[in-house]
Amino acid sequence: MSSCWGAGGSPGLLPAALMPPPVAQKCWLPGTQCITKHDHTKPKARELAFRKGDIVTIVEICEQKGWYKAKHNDTGEEGLLSASSVREREAIRVDPKLSLMPWFHGKISGVEAVQALQPPEDGLFLVRESIRHPGDYVLCVSFGKEVIHYRIIYQENRLSIDASVCFYNLIDMIEHYMKDQGAICTKLVKPKPKPGLKSAEDELAKAGWLLKLQHLTLGDKIGEGEFGAVLQGEYMGQKVAVKNIKCDVTAQAFLAETAAMTKVRHKNLVQLLGVILHNGLYIVMEYMSKGNLVNFLRTRGRSVLQPKQLIQFALDISQGMDYLESKKLVHRDLAARNILISEENVAKVSDFGLAKVDPKGVDATKLPVKWTAPEALKNNKFSTKSDVWSYGILLWELFSYGRAPYSKMTLKEVTEMVEKGYRMEAPEECPPSLYTLMKSCWETEPGKRPSFRKLTEKLQKELKHIRDS
Numbered sequence: 001m002s003s004c005w006g007a008g009g010s011p012g013l014l015p016a017a018l019m020p021p022p023v024a025q026k027c028w029l030p031g032t033q034c035i036t037k038h039d040h041t042k043p044k045a046r047e048l049a050f051r052k053g054d055i056v057t058i059v060e061i062c063e064q065k066g067w068y069k070a071k072h073n074d075t076g077e078e079g080l081l082s083a084s085s086v087r088e089r090e091a092i093r094v095d096p097k098l099s100l101m102p103w104f105h106g107k108i109s110g111v112e113a114v115q116a117l118q119p120p121e122d123g124l125f126l127v128r129e130s131i132r133h134p135g136d137y138v139l140c141v142s143f144g145k146e147v148i149h150y151r152i153i154y155q156e157n158r159l160s161i162d163a164s165v166c167f168y169n170l171i172d173m174i175e176h177y178m179k180d181q182g183a184i185c186t187k188l189v190k191p192k193p194k195p196g197l198k199s200a201e202d203e204l205a206k207a208g209w210l211l212k213l214q215h216l217t218l219g220d221k222i223g224e225g226e227f228g229a230v231l232q233g234e235y236m237g238q239k240v241a242v243k244n245i246k247c248d249v250t251a252q253a254f255l256a257e258t259a260a261m262t263k264v265r266h267k268n269l270v271q272l273l274g275v276i277l278h279n280g281l282y283i284v285m286e287y288m289s290k291g292n293l294v295n296f297l298r299t300r301g302r303s304v305l306q307p308k309q310l311i312q313f314a315l316d317i318s319q320g321m322d323y324l325e326s327k328k329l330v331h332r333d334l335a336a337r338n339i340l341i342s343e344e345n346v347a348k349v350s351d352f353g354l355a356k357v358d359p360k361g362v363d364a365t366k367l368p369v370k371w372t373a374p375e376a377l378k379n380n381k382f383s384t385k386s387d388v389w390s391y392g393i394l395l396w397e398l399f400s401y402g403r404a405p406y407s408k409m410t411l412k413e414v415t416e417m418v419e420k421g422y423r424m425e426a427p428e429e430c431p432p433s434l435y436t437l438m439k440s441c442w443e444t445e446p447g448k449r450p451s452f453r454k455l456t457e458k459l460q461k462e463l464k465h466i467r468d469s
């Protein structure tokens with residue numbers, strides 16, 4: 001640990017173990033991203049310079065109360081700052097009005113577009129759906145005293161105005177013409193938002209979750225998700241994992257997941273670092289070097305992994321889930337494939353893909369049937385208790401070292417048999433107390449299943465028992 005100002009009342013660093021627990025006063029842990037509250041452009045020696053609204057990362061907690069060593073996310077400089085000059089990033093509210101494309105007005109006529117772009121202002125723009133050419137779009141740009149309408153042709157999964165430059169989606173196209181006039185009358189300057197919509201970009205920036213593309217370096221592909229590749233990367237010297245969602249409709253749907261992730265911060269949940277609106281949407285997360293739990297278990301197996309390690313993973317996950325419950329979030333897709341393992345062998349819950357506050361419910365054809373509780377499958381009744389059912393399946397995966405549950409049964413058979421009371425046998429050599437725990441998660445009556453708090457307590461006792469024996 002580096003030293004701060006040394007003796008004489010100036011801040012010095014205290015080993016983390018000696019830090020007082022964060023009781024009444026807010027105490028930010030290293031890694032927390034904060035927003036600066038005011039300008040501090042004439043720093044004293046060793047202090048960090050910043051402007052109001054800049055984002056900084058807490059690096060270390062100083063011995064003197066209320067001081068931190070922090071790194072500026074834009075300049076990369078490190079220095080000291082006082083706690084009173086920063087606030088933590090805010091959570092983004094899950095709001096259907098939040099849009100990645102607030103300039104998209106849907107099906108309106110050319111005349112309505114002209115009206116929407118009043119008073120004239122060079123570079124003011126919107127995009128509408130073409131009424132005359134269904135499937136195509138129109139970019140409407142105010143220039144001089146006129147509004148110019150450019151037809152955007154959709155062909156072979158690409159969008160283009162003049163065939164010389166093609167785009168995967170409208171977000172990319174707009175981003176391009178805001179930087180480069182190309183073949184159109186002027187660079188796009190200002191989006192005209194559709195009434196009632198809020199710009200997700202503005203809201204993310206205000207709350208401090210928008211990261212800068214120039215600080216991101218992308219590396220190798222480390223996984224493939226349902227919506228595209230997951231890449232390894234580096235953001236301001238920190239190893240990160242990046243999900244890139246290219247399709248604008250999917251990216252919009254992912255805003256709910258992203259918003260949910262801004263609400264949470266826990267050692268057993270994969271941390272969202274921020275997002276970048278480029279090439280669709282980049283979701284930047286903490287990097288979990290040992291990959292997902294299924295692969296971790298399968299590649300190591302019984303000879304390497306002791307029951308104690310498995311119980312520790314089970315405890316990590318139930319602690320993460322207990323916290324998620326406290327934030328009133330239901331995961332809906334808890335399974336070993338959605339647990340990631342850090343360099344230090346800490347298990348963290350990831351993929352809040354379905355953890356959305358979705359008023360329309362979930363598409364039943366997309367449900368992970370073998371992990372989903374009967375009441376959720378049948379009546380769409382998702383709750384923390386349906387997460388507990390999935391947690392029971394996850395425990396089974398864990399103690400069978402990554403085997404697929406109900407491996408010899410079809411989805412239809414699983415649904416029918418489970419409904420009739422069938423439950424999986426204990427995995428080979430599974431400690432009986434753990435199998436009892438699994439079965440308690442598979443009670444038909446959701447109210448009879450244990451809470452994550454109770455599961456955590458039981459697992460802590462199990463672990464203590466192993467340590468003492």
Ligand code: AMP
Nearest residue numbers: 223224225230241285286287288291292
């Ligand atoms: P997902 O799209 O979240 O299902 O991720 C697909 C795969 O990418 C996972 O199974 C992991 O192997 C990998 N992956 C996802 N997120 C991360 C991360 N934060 N760190 C390391 N690997 C990840």
